[in-house]
Amino acid sequence: MKRIVGYFLKGLLFLVPVAVTVGVLYYVVNMIDRLFAKLIPGLESPFPGTGLLVTLVLVTFIGFLASNLITNKLLGVVDWIFTKLPLVKLLYSSVKDMIGAFVGEQKSFNRPVVVSLSANGPKILGFLTNEDLTPFGLADHVAVYFPQSYNFAGNLFVFPKEQVTRIETESSQVMTFLVSGGVSGKK
Numbered sequence: 001m002k003r004i005v006g007y008f009l010k011g012l013l014f015l016v017p018v019a020v021t022v023g024v025l026y027y028v029v030n031m032i033d034r035l036f037a038k039l040i041p042g043l044e045s046p047f048p049g050t051g052l053l054v055t056l057v058l059v060t061f062i063g064f065l066a067s068n069l070i071t072n073k074l075l076g077v078v079d080w081i082f083t084k085l086p087l088v089k090l091l092y093s094s095v096k097d098m099i100g101a102f103v104g105e106q107k108s109f110n111r112p113v114v115v116s117l118s119a120n121g122p123k124i125l126g127f128l129t130n131e132d133l134t135p136f137g138l139a140d141h142v143a144v145y146f147p148q149s150y151n152f153a154g155n156l157f158v159f160p161k162e163q164v165t166r167i168e169t170e171s172s173q174v175m176t177f178l179v180s181g182g183v184s185g186k187k
Contacts, residue, residue, distance in 0.1 A: 028052070032054075033052070109127040109129075109145070109171055110127075110171045111129075111171070112126070112128075112166070112174040113125070113126055113127065113144060113164050113165060113166055114126075114164075114165050114167050115144055115157075115163055116163050117163075125146075125177070126144040126145055126147075126157075127146075127147075127171065127174070127175075128142055128143070128144055128164065129143045129144065129156070130142065133158060136158075138158060140161055141159060141160055141161065142158070142161050142164055144156070144157055144158075146178075147175060148179075149178060
């Protein structure tokens with residue numbers, strides 16, 4: 001009986017992440033399909049995912065426009081407007097900066113570090129985000145961002161430079177390790 005329970009638990013460990021991922025993807029594709037079917041009559045397709053395909057093409061087209069010199073100015077006006085509206089500015093700027101930190105030209109999470117909390121004590125993995133804190137009167141400190149596990153949030157702490165050590169590891173590997181709570185890549 002103990003062996004059967006063990007097999008059942010191993011089956012759950014395999015199936016639950018797969019089922020949740022497939023379920024979420026299926027839900028998102030159907031939601032986008034329904035949205036586009038309402039917006040554009042006659043768009044209904046013999047295969048699911050038309051909405052997702054249209055969305056991918058639209059996002060790519062917007063990227064093309066943003067890369068074009070003429071339309072770049074138009075998109076710059078939209079950007080300027082969004083950064084001037086009081087409440088919209090907070091949301092727009094935060095989302096824009098966060099997306100840019102991961103996929104923009106000036107990626108911010110590309111310098112993984114380990115921070116020593118005490119001489120022989122615990123250490124924390126994070127990402128060096130700013131080495132010049134002189135404007136805050138902290139010339140000998142750096143800013144380190146610590147993503148939270150299983151979450152899209154994190155905390156920013158300021159440490160003396162001597163407590164922060166760069167590590168020679170791919171930043172994507174460190175991020176995956178941190179966001180997974182330290183369980184990704186276990187052997």
